[in-house]
Amino acid sequence: MATYPNGLRGRLVRPHEEPPPGRHLLGRIAFLDHHRPPAVRDGVADMGVHLARDERALVTEVWETDAPPTSGMYQDLVYAHDGEYLFCAGQIPEGGSYREPVREAYDAAFDLISELGYPHVIRIWHFINDINRANADGMEIYRDFCLGRAEAVDRRLGPAGEMPAATGIGSLGGGISWYLLASRSGRIRHLENPLQVPAPSYPHRYGPRPPKFARATSLSPPGLDGAGDVFVAGTASILGHETIHEGDVAKQCDVTLANMAKVLSRENLLAHGIDDGRTLKDLRLVKVYLRREEDLEAVRSACAEAFSDTAEIVYFTVDICRSDLLVEIEGIAPRAPA
Numbered sequence: 001m002a003t004y005p006n007g008l009r010g011r012l013v014r015p016h017e018e019p020p021p022g023r024h025l026l027g028r029i030a031f032l033d034h035h036r037p038p039a040v041r042d043g044v045a046d047m048g049v050h051l052a053r054d055e056r057a058l059v060t061e062v063w064e065t066d067a068p069p070t071s072g073m074y075q076d077l078v079y080a081h082d083g084e085y086l087f088c089a090g091q092i093p094e095g096g097s098y099r100e101p102v103r104e105a106y107d108a109a110f111d112l113i114s115e116l117g118y119p120h121v122i123r124i125w126h127f128i129n130d131i132n133r134a135n136a137d138g139m140e141i142y143r144d145f146c147l148g149r150a151e152a153v154d155r156r157l158g159p160a161g162e163m164p165a166a167t168g169i170g171s172l173g174g175g176i177s178w179y180l181l182a183s184r185s186g187r188i189r190h191l192e193n194p195l196q197v198p199a200p201s202y203p204h205r206y207g208p209r210p211p212k213f214a215r216a217t218s219l220s221p222p223g224l225d226g227a228g229d230v231f232v233a234g235t236a237s238i239l240g241h242e243t244i245h246e247g248d249v250a251k252q253c254d255v256t257l258a259n260m261a262k263v264l265s266r267e268n269l270l271a272h273g274i275d276d277g278r279t280l281k282d283l284r285l286v287k288v289y290l291r292r293e294e295d296l297e298a299v300r301s302a303c304a305e306a307f308s309d310t311a312e313i314v315y316f317t318v319d320i321c322r323s324d325l326l327v328e329i330e331g332i333a334p335r336a337p338a
C-alpha cells in the first residue's frame with residue numbers, strides 16, 4: 001500500500017486492457033474514430049474522443065490509482081473519485097456558438113469539484129471539433145471557446161484566478177470533448193515559461209479573451225519540496241506570443257521541444273521556488289498533434305531523438321489552436337519512485 005496517495009498514473013493501453021493487480025481505474029479516455037458520450041461503462045468513468053482517422057490510431061488513455069473509486073454522473077459530466085483524486089469528463093454537443101455552453105460546462109465542473117472536495121485542479125484537456133472554423137457569428141471556434149472559459153474562470157476565481165496546464169486542440173467530431181484531473185491534498189504549483197508570454201496575458205489580436213492555462217503544473221505529495229509529477233501543457237512553436245517558423249514543421253518542432261525543455265529545466269523550476277529539474281528524457285505519456293499527415297515522419301524522427309526510448313508517444317493528425325501552427329506536443333514528467 002502506498003503511504004501517500006500519489007498513486008495517480010496515466011498510461012496508454014490497448015482498448016479493454018485491465019489495470020495491474022491492486023490498481024483501480026479512475027477514468028478512461030478512448031481515442032476513437034467516432035465520439036462516445038461520457039458515461040459510467042462497466043463501472044468506469046469513460047468517454048470517447050474522436051481523434052483517430054482510422055483503426056490504426058485507436059488508443060486508450062487510462063488514469064489509475066491505489067484506491068477503489070466511486071463513479072457517477074453530475075449533470076452532463078461523468079466523474080470518479082477515490083478520496084484523493086477526481087477525474088471528470090464531459091462533451092458539449094456541436095452548435096453555432098460555444099461561449100454559453102462552455103461557461104455552463106465549466107460551472108458544472110467547478111460545482112462538482114467543490115461539492116466533492118477536490119479543490120486543486122491538476123490538468124485539463126479540451127478537444128474542439130472545427131477549432132479553426134468560424135462559428136455561427138463568424139468568430140473562430142477556438143476564440144469562442146476561450147471566451148466562455150475565461151468568463152467561467154473569472155466568475156469563480158476572479159480575473160487573476162490561476163488555471164492549470166491544459167490542452168486546447170482540434171478533434172474530428174463530437175463538438176467539444178473535455179476532461180480534467182483534480183486532487184484533494186496534493187500540492188499544486190503552476191509554472192510559466194520565460195520564453196513565452198503567459199497565455200492569460202496574450203494580446204487581443206488572438207481573440208477577445210485569452211486562453212486561461214499554465215505552461216505546466218506540478219503535483220507533489222504534502223511534505224515533498226521537489227516538483228512531484230510535472231504535467232506539461234500542450235506546447236507549440238510560440239515565442240513571446242508569436243508563432244515562429246510559419247510553414248516549416250521541422251523548425252516548429254525544434255522550438256516546441258525547446259519550449260518544453262525550458263519549462264522543465266532546473267533553472268525554471270528554481271525560479272518557481274522548486275528545487276528540482278527535469279529534461280525531455282523524463283517525459284512520459286507524450287501526445288503529439290500534427291496538422292498535416294505528410295509531416296508525420298519528420299515529427300516522429302525529431303520526437304524519437306528528443307524523448308526517451310521508453311516513453312509512450314502517440315501521434316494524432318488534427319487541427320491546432322492557431323491556423324499557423326503545424327505541431328503541438330504535451331507530456332508528463334513523473335517524479336522518481338521513492
Ligand SMILES: C=C(O[C@@H]1C=C(C(=O)O)C=C[C@H]1O)C(=O)O
Nearest residue numbers: 166167168211213234236238321
Ligand atoms: C499551443 C497553445 O495553446 C494550446 C491551447 C490551450 C488551451 O486553450 O487550453 C492549451 C495548450 C495548447 O493546447 C499556446 O497558446 O501556446
